[in-house]
Amino acid sequence: MDNFMSNIDFLLSRFSCGSLTQPAPNDDELHQILSTAMRAPDHGRLRPWRFVIIGKEYREKWVRSLEKILTKPDSCYPPAYITKIVQNFSNAPLILALGFRQFHDDKTSISLDEQLMAASAATMNILNAVHVLGFGAKWITGPNDVPEITELLGLKKPYRMIGFMFIGTPVEGSEAPPRVSVDDYVANWQGNAVNFKIDS
Numbered sequence: 047m048d049n050f051m052s053n054i055d056f057l058l059s060r061f062s063c064g065s066l067t068q069p070a071p072n073d074d075e076l077h078q079i080l081s082t083a084m085r086a087p088d089h090g091r092l093r094p095w096r097f098v099i100i101g102k103e104y105r106e107k108w109v110r111s112l113e114k115i116l117t118k119p120d121s122c123y124p125p126a127y128i129t130k131i132v133q134n135f136s137n138a139p140l141i142l143a144l145g146f147r148q149f150h151d152d153k154t155s156i157s158l159d160e161q162l163m164a165a166s167a168a169t170m171n172i173l174n175a176v177h178v179l180g181f182g183a184k185w186i187t188g189p190n191d192v193p194e195i196t197e198l199l200g201l202k203k204p205y206r207m208i209g210f211m212f213i214g215t216p217v218e219g220s221e222a223p224p225r226v227s228v229d230d231y232v233a234n235w236q237g238n239a240v241n242f243k244i245d246s
């Protein structure tokens with residue numbers, strides 16, 4: 047029972063943390079973290095999730111390539127965004143590119159929405175596992191829809207990106223933001239359509 051309490055406490059204390067420093071999880075820890083993604087619910091056992099690790103050896107190359115792509119003359123990104131994103135990617139102790147493989151109608155009856163949900167559930171498992179091992183992480187969208195970037199990562203069609211995750215050690219003083227109340231978001235069905243407190 048004690049064990050269950052502490053597991054619940056872990057889940058309840060997770061928060062996203064963008065202010066990260068070294069160390070990042072080591073290879074064994076990262077393997078454990080990624081193993082939890084493989085336990086996500088997944089209709090039809092398609093295992094649609096795909097993750098690309100951008101480790102520190104290739105950090106510089108990745109950041110330079112990213113900057114080059116984002117600053118092309120036809121780029122739709124404002125300079126301030128590019129500076130911020132390049133800085134964030136440069137400082138992140140470890141980067142994961144998050145994606146999923148799209149299986150289409152000719153291969154499966156499972157919808158793309160469901161595949162996206164399975165990949166999202168896998169990503170949530172990663173966030174929780176990172177926290178359990180004492181690290182912090184943040185899931186960001188980033189420039190995940192730029193064709194040259196998806197191509198650079200090996201995540202162009204039939205893959206689709208769902209963002210990036212930064213993983214590392216939360217800087218001192220990082221704190222969970224206040225949380226919302228369960229009662230506002232959950233209703234008991236009592237025979238008629240429910241109303242949610244938050245929406246009334």
Ligand SMILES: Cc1cc2nc3c(=O)[nH]c(=O)nc-3n(C[C@H](O)[C@H](O)[C@H](O)COP(=O)(O)O)c2cc1C
Binds near residue numbers: 223
């Ligand atoms: C699909 C997805 C994309 C996100 N993209 C961004 C983003 O680009 N920038 C950002 O600051 N937060 C982004 N977030 C939100 C953060 O990951 C995080 O959830 C938020 O800062 C709230 O923190 P919390 O997880 O502790 O509630 C995204 C979340 C999700 C689920």
